[in-house]
Amino acid sequence: MDIIVRNLSKKYGEKKVFHNFSAIIKEGGVTSIMAPSGAGKTTFLRILAGLEKADEGSIEGMEGKNIGMVFQEDRLCENLNSVSNISFVCSNAITRQQILEELHKVGLAGSELQPVRELSGGMRRRTALVRALLSVYDILILDEPFKGLDESNKIEIMNYTLKKSMGKTVILVTHDENEVKFMGGEIIYMYPHIIK
Amino acid sequence: MTFITTDRANKTEVKIWAVLLWLIVWEIAARSIGQEILLVSPVVVLFKFFQLMITLEFWQSVAFSFLRIIGGFILALCVGSFLAAVSSVSSFIRELMQPLIAVMKAVPVASFIIIILIWIPSRNLAAVISFLMVLPVVYKNILEGIERMDRQLLEMAEVFKVSHLKRFRYIYLSQIMPYFKIASSLSLGLCWKAGVAAEVIGIPQGSIGEKLYEAKVYLQTPDLFAWTFTIVLLSAGFERLYLIVVDNLVKKVERG
Ligand SMILES: Nc1ncnc2c1ncn2[C@@H]1O[C@H](COP(=O)(O)OP(=O)(O)OP(=O)(O)O)[C@@H](O)[C@H]1O
Numbered sequence: 001m002d003i004i005v006r007n008l009s010k011k012y013g014e015k016k017v018f019h020n021f022s023a024i025i026k027e028g029g030v031t032s033i034m035a036p037s038g039a040g041k042t043t044f045l046r047i048l049a050g051l052e053k054a055d056e057g058s059i060e061g062m063e064g065k066n067i068g069m070v071f072q073e074d075r076l077c078e079n080l081n082s083v084s085n086i087s088f089v090c091s092n093a094i095t096r097q098q099i100l101e102e103l104h105k106v107g108l109a110g111s112e113l114q115p116v117r118e119l120s121g122g123m124r125r126r127t128a129l130v131r132a133l134l135s136v137y138d139i140l141i142l143d144e145p146f147k148g149l150d151e152s153n154k155i156e157i158m159n160y161t162l163k164k165s166m167g168k169t170v171i172l173v174t175h176d177e178n179e180v181k182f183m184g185g186e187i188i189y190m191y192p193h194i195i196k
Numbered sequence: 197m198t199f200i201t202t203d204r205a206n207k208t209e210v211k212i213w214a215v216l217l218w219l220i221v222w223e224i225a226a227r228s229i230g231q232e233i234l235l236v237s238p239v240v241v242l243f244k245f246f247q248l249m250i251t252l253e254f255w256q257s258v259a260f261s262f263l264r265i266i267g268g269f270i271l272a273l274c275v276g277s278f279l280a281a282v283s284s285v286s287s288f289i290r291e292l293m294q295p296l297i298a299v300m301k302a303v304p305v306a307s308f309i310i311i312i313l314i315w316i317p318s319r320n321l322a323a324v325i326s327f328l329m330v331l332p333v334v335y336k337n338i339l340e341g342i343e344r345m346d347r348q349l350l351e352m353a354e355v356f357k358v359s360h361l362k363r364f365r366y367i368y369l370s371q372i373m374p375y376f377k378i379a380s381s382l383s384l385g386l387c388w389k390a391g392v393a394a395e396v397i398g399i400p401q402g403s404i405g406e407k408l409y410e411a412k413v414y415l416q417t418p419d420l421f422a423w424t425f426t427i428v429l430l431s432a433g434f435e436r437l438y439l440i441v442v443d444n445l446v447k448k449v450e451r452g
């Protein structure tokens with residue numbers, strides 16, 4: 001079932017974030033959302049994830065769905081290592097060995113047992129990404145997931161993301177045209193309400 | 197989250213040479229005064245301390261006061277944490293607690309001691325006083341810890357539908373622990389001071405406070421100092437041990 005967004009509006013106090021925003025997000029594919037900073041991309045993703053309520057409008061197709069998410073921030077448990085951060089969210093069926101293998105695939109071999117507060121920005125980002133990809137989800141929400149990765153690394157990580165999320169609905173927010181091209185699928189442009 | 201950086205810890209660390217210097221100053225002062233009743237030499241205090249230590253009565257008094265003061269401390273730790281947890285979810289309970297906690301913080305220990313003495317026999321006075329001193333400290337610190345909890349992590353756990361047990365183990369525990377430890381350290385110092393003060397006033401038989409009182413009455417200054425030394429050792433020693441146990445427990449729970 002596609003996700004259908006109808007006339008969604010959101011205000012913070014007097015400040016309109018977006019107004020009458022509508023979109024269709026296809027099931028089982030990648031949809032990229034692009035918009036200038038402050039246009040309300042993160043706010044929209046938070047509404048999709050049920051963390052925020054829209055003032056008006058409706059969203060269909062999210063009911064009862066499991067969500068995997070990479071937040072705009074890493075949101076890792078600082079004292080835990082990458083493995084523990086990941087096992088924190090995933091089902092018990094996934095073994096420690098499997099988690100280690102996935103971490104190796106994204107180039108985190110050797111630092112899996114360090115508390116994440118000691119890892120670099122890019123390493124933390126990859127940990128957050130693997131965490132989302134190994135969680136139980138129908139819909140994967142990614143808020144600038146490749147931010148802070150260097151270019152050579154990025155291709156590999158994007159490939160990995162595509163492979164792991166095959167067949168699932170992926171919603172990607174990014175500022176980077178190249179990422180959108182690489183990940184394929186649909187594109188939604190969100191404009192600030194002022195421009196409309 | 198660390199509140200005391202290694203840098204600051206080094207600056208506040210007690211250096212052996214400074215301790216020795218002060219001990220020498222003390223020794224010189226005691227010798228030049230030359231009257232044991234006024235100021236007793238550190239060597240005599242240490243000697244007296246070892247003399248006391250080989251008596252059964254010493255250990256009985258230590259056990260008597262220790263059990264009561266630490267008993268009050270542990271009870272306050274449990275009740276304080278529980279009340280803080282309840283207050284964090286219910287503004288009614290929180291508002292209800294506010295005046296009680298404010299009173300506990302504002303009333304002088306001496307007044308508490310005398311009031312409580314009117315109500316209960318002096319035997320368990322130290323436990324009640326220790327409890328009353330520790331409760332507000334624990335309550336306020338834990339409540340602050342809960343309030344400063346990282347909302348972003350809680351949201352993350354919510355989105356991924358992480359079980360409440362896991363949330364408690366990996367998010368709540370590690371975030372509240374620093375506050376819990378600060379509260380414990382603060383109140384361990386407090387409860388010994390207040391607990392012994394209570395015993396000196398209530399003079400329960402077989403307590404450390406009774407020994408201090410007797411030393412005062414019979415002008416046995418070496419005993420007074422030796423018992424004081426004992427209290428400081430007990431208080432500091434227990435704090436160390438306590439923090440080690442807490443750290444290990446937390447590690448165990450987090451590592452699973
Ligand atoms: N909790 C909040 N309270 C008040 N205003 C908020 C809140 N969250 C977001 N906003 C405002 O809503 C607007 C949209 O924010 P949002 O984070 O959704 O933008 P964004 O498109 O994700 O931007 P970026 O590309 O910089 O991440 C901003 O102007 C922001 O200041």
Ligand SMILES: [Mg+2]
Pocket residue numbers: 041042043072143
């Ligand atoms: Mg954003």
